[in-house]
Amino acid sequence: MPARREQLNRDRVLAAAVALADAEGADAVSMRGLAQRLGVVPMALYKHVANKDELLDGMIDAVVLEIEAPVDGLDWRSAVRRRILSARTVLLRHPWARRAMESKTTPTPIVLAYMDSTIGIFLGGGLSVDLTHHVMHALGSRIYGFTQELYDTTPAIEIPPEVAQFMAMQFPNIVAVVTSSPHDPGSVVGPGCDDQFEFEFTLDLFLDGVERLHHKGWHS
Template identity: 65%
Template sequence: MADKTQARRTPLSRDRVLRAAVALADDVGIDSLSMRTLAQELGVVPMALYKHVSNKEELLGGMVDVIVGEIGSPEPAVDWKSAVRQRILAARRALLRHSWASRVIESRATPTPTVMAYMDSMIGMFLAGGLSVDLTHHVMHALGSRIFGFSQELFDAPRDLDPQRPALGEMTTRYPHIMQIASANHDRHSVVGSGCDDQFEFEFALDLLLDGFERLWRLGWSSTGHRADRL
């Protein structure tokens, strides 16, 4: 009780509000987070929060900033490919600590300065490694949300499918190749799809992309020449 009382006596700050919001979303889920529930958690009236965040949209943007701030830097003196891989996997570890974060990042129409700075640093890692501005432009498009540690998945299969269910038998008949792929899974607790190993699939795709980027870099690839070849 003393700790709770002391916390409520601690003056509010923007940082304290945002970190409390992140902790609350971790506990109750992002859908249950509101200015009112956050105020209750902090032991203040809701209006007190508006001195630090103007509305819930700004609150969510600030929460993303907190998550981005948890992303560690790569080891010094490593090559660009290793540095990028380390940074992206650090971002993934940060997001895995906050299961709601990817949804909020996707929902942001305008990135905050903190997010912009992170994106700028990612681009800088490619440029410092010797990739051209042209190639880096396309690299960032190819990586997409992976720079934040998550990717949009093709399959969202139902879990714990019972092979004896009629619906499953019908799917096997109608979509034999999909079901053949689905039966080759190995992790029942995956968030990607029933049976997929999330971390393995993420790193598999990331490594394919990085290997491809490196190959294009060594070939001196440019989008101008590629477009000309298609004409």
């Protein structure tokens, strides 16, 4: 008796699409290519996702659902830090998701639920709605584990000595900063900065400031 084919459903479609994007990038995901990966005709996919946009929304949802849920028993600062670092781990596992999220102007209910539960950590910790409102603006994309970096993220190239000398003369402060620390050759942030350290440094700096404002009873 031939093996029974696994039933196609929305979860299976999204899982295959995420796996394809992980392997080849989001641009490689098409309804035709996804159908081939699943061993079905393209029309079979439309029973589960209406179009490419809905497919991308579903893929983003699948990634967001991998982020750790809020942990009970932690103070608000530790809980927020843990959740955002979980989001970062997930985004590093799915590098295409950052660009996909940035391309979307309307969040899905699952994305909104993630945002709502994260806001709930701040409010549950006693922060005012007013302070939390401004905190969320300041957090921006960091809530999802990524940030737009100040420095160019393209791979470093060999700079001729005369150009390096010119740069040092014309822009001495920039040169001093970008050459101040040992670099991680596997980094994707700037010309080799330590991604994880820079992200955690910024997050801790931010949370320290929020904590001070909260203790002062700050309001706008």
